Amino acid sequence: MTITVLDTATAMDAVLRAEASARPELLRRALAPMAGMFRYFPGEVDLVAMHAMSFGFPLDRRGDEVREALSRLQAADAWRRIERALAEAVDIQTRATPQVQVPDISVLLVLGDPDDEYFMGPARGFSGNGSATGYLSLTLWPTEENLGRLEAAAVHELNHNLRYAPGGVVWDPASVVVGEQVVSEGLADAFARQLYGDALGYTPIGGAHLADNAVFAKVVSGLDVGGMQNFAAWVHGDAAATRFGAAPVGVPTGAGYAVGNRLVDAYLAATGTSAAEALHVPSREIIDVALDSRS
Template sequence: MTISLIDSASAMARILGAASDERVTLVREMWAPMAGMYHFIPGGVDLADVHRQNFGFDWDDSSDRLREGLETLEAANAWTRISDALEAGVAALRSADPGVTVPDLTVLLVLGDPRNRHFVDEVQGMSGFGGISGYIAITVWPTERVLERLEAIAVHELHHNIRYSPGGVVWNPATVTVGEHVVSEGLADTFAAELFGDTGPTHFVDPATRRSDEVLAKVASGLGVTGMQDFAAWVLGDATARLFGGQPVGLPTGAGYAAGSRLVAAYLEASGTTAAHEVRTPAAEILRQALPRLGLTPPGQA
């Protein structure tokens, strides 16, 4: 198993230093090692569009802010810290579950767009995707909070990646439920906390949301929902659902993370295990034990 961290620091420096008409080509080149993440899309994708969809920086921005952001990431030793965290995460997962499949990993860290209000305000400068085996994409704006959480952000995505690698949980877009997505976020946040303590939990989830029984009950009412077009509202909240054209359901930002963490905590208390050990456990099993412990009814039961 190898971890290949793309030298996006050099790539972004080239992009920001290039003539305006050359930048989009360089963005595509930076993302090129990640193209396999979209192997299931006939004809592939435009990687410049992927960059935008992941809240990546606006390559036409001629201000100094992006260069300053890049310098901040480099001064924070971001690439080395993420690589070291992933190595530690892989070791923890293998120790807890020796049968786990760990793929070769290609990892991309990019600057986000500081002018995108949703990215800055709602998700507070962080977006990650690790759900396709072998690939992790992390987009950040280097605030103080994001910088202190770099390791936790990386291993959160690693937990997803291992969960959905061969031998783990199968994410079938036609049948996957909100419950699977919610449980996966709870497991990943808990795993990050197992390794990195207080910096583990995803930071754009308000503490009041994490404590709210109303939020927990509302998310629990949607655990059986299928259809990935509806997942944004149940997991990320209404603001993200609106951004992507989904239907709000009355939930704050990060509601699914909050509920998932409580469900996973209840399950781990019952099982006496860890999120590392349960990386491949089906959501149905976790929910079967966790929901009654929290006084909630499993999906499909009156």
């Protein structure tokens, strides 16, 4: 098992310093090691277009501001911190579940788009993806909050990666339901909290709703909704649904994360297991035990 945190500091600097006409191809080369992340997409994926669609930093504006943001990431020793955190997390996870198959992992850290209102607003300048086994991506704007929780964010995405690794939970796009996504976010946060505590481990967008019983009831009512096109609305909330062209369902930003944490915490308390030990527990089992413990 090898964890490779790509040297996007050098790559982004080269892109930002190049002539405008050369920037897309330089970015495409920098992103090439992550192409396998999109292996389930139909047809060939344009990595530069995907970068833009995923809140990636702009190539045609705000150059000085993006370069200054890059300097803040470098000053925070972001790449080394992420590499160290992932190595430590893999060690903890493999001791808890020796049977887990840890793949070689490529890690992408890139700056986000300071002009994207959803990204900088409801999403708090952060977007992560660990759903494709073998690949992790972190797109962020270096706010104090995001710099402070780099390790926790990386470990959160690693948890997704390992949950769906071979031998673990099977993600079937034809049958997956909202409940699996909600539970997976709760498990990933619980694992990050196991390593870094509540102050850093909770995904910030869900924090405001952790004690909101009305939000809990609303999200629980949608746990059996099928179809990945519904996940933005039920997990990330109405603002995300609107941003990505889906129908809002009356869920505030980050509600699925808050509810996932509550369900997972109830399960862990009822069974006396740790987040690491619960890595591959089916979401239906976690939901049923959690809801039974509340009755």
